[in-house]
Amino acid sequence: DAGVIQSPRHEVTEMGQEVTLRCKPISGHDYLFWYRQTMMRGLELLIYFNNNVPIDDSGMPEDRFSAKMPNASFSTLKIQPSEPRDSAVYFCASSLALAGGYTDTQYFGPGTRLTVL
Amino acid sequence: DAKTTQPPSMDCAEGRAANLPCNHSTISGNEYVYWYRQIHSQGPQYIIHGLKNNETNEMASLIITEDRKSSTLILPHATLRDTAVYYCIVRVNTNAGKSTFGDGTTLTVKP
Numbered sequence: 001d002a003g004v005i006q007s008p009r010h011e012v013t014e015m016g017q018e019v020t021l022r023c024k025p026i027s028g029h030d031y032l033f034w035y036r037q038t039m040m041r042g043l044e045l046l047i048y049f050n051n052n053v054p055i056d057d058s059g060m061p062e063d064r065f066s067a068k069m070p071n072a073s074f075s076t077l078k079i080q081p082s083e084p085r086d087s088a089v090y091f092c093a094s095s096l097a098l099a100g101g102y103t104d105t106q107y108f109g110p111g112t113r114l115t116v117l
Numbered sequence: 118d119a120k121t122t123q124p125p126s127m128d129c130a131e132g133r134a135a136n137l138p139c140n141h142s143t144i145s146g147n148e149y150v151y152w153y154r155q156i157h158s159q160g161p162q163y164i165i166h167g168l169k170n171n172e173t174n175e176m177a178s179l180i181i182t183e184d185r186k187s188s189t190l191i192l193p194h195a196t197l198r199d200t201a202v203y204y205c206i207v208r209v210n211t212n213a214g215k216s217t218f219g220d221g222t223t224l225t226v227k228p
Contacts, residue, residue, distance in 0.1 A: 042218060043161070043218040045216070056215070091160050091161070093160070093161075102210040102211055103211065105151065105166065106161075106163065106216060110159060110160050111158075111159070
């Protein structure tokens, strides 16, 4: 399996521009997570989906952030308009639902390093 | 999810065992202990997890105390490539895998 795939790996943009980050989870996984990592705040969970449905978006910082999962193999995280404080590494992860309501471990992608100038 | 406490940094000599401690004194009976590591500029990588028994896999061993208030991750023969930030997380296995990452322990393996 190719693992979780994220694109682009690096993104440099100017303040005010729209940014779209993409994620392809591991095939067959039921859950998809978006995290953000900065030096100041560490690794933070932004939102997660179950079977393409957003379950918990309490970590999304503000309305400028939105996430979608149109199908089981693709998700996007959009920032519009972007600001310099959004500069961070954004990780996508996926996990598998197991029998009995249990969940397997999360598998992380390589991340997208976003720089907003 | 229960809060964990880890030392901010540790050093280990190459070839020696690295023992990384984690305190989770408020762990609940249905919470598992998970360990991940993050090598510079990469995504976190799953290492091992356990509930109350000691566990071993090809990467590491996990020792959980009988009262489950603390655990130790053991890398039996540390190599330079094991230099990373190691995260100890406790969570139930029925919460979709949602995990709260703390600051972790930065392990530096030295030649």
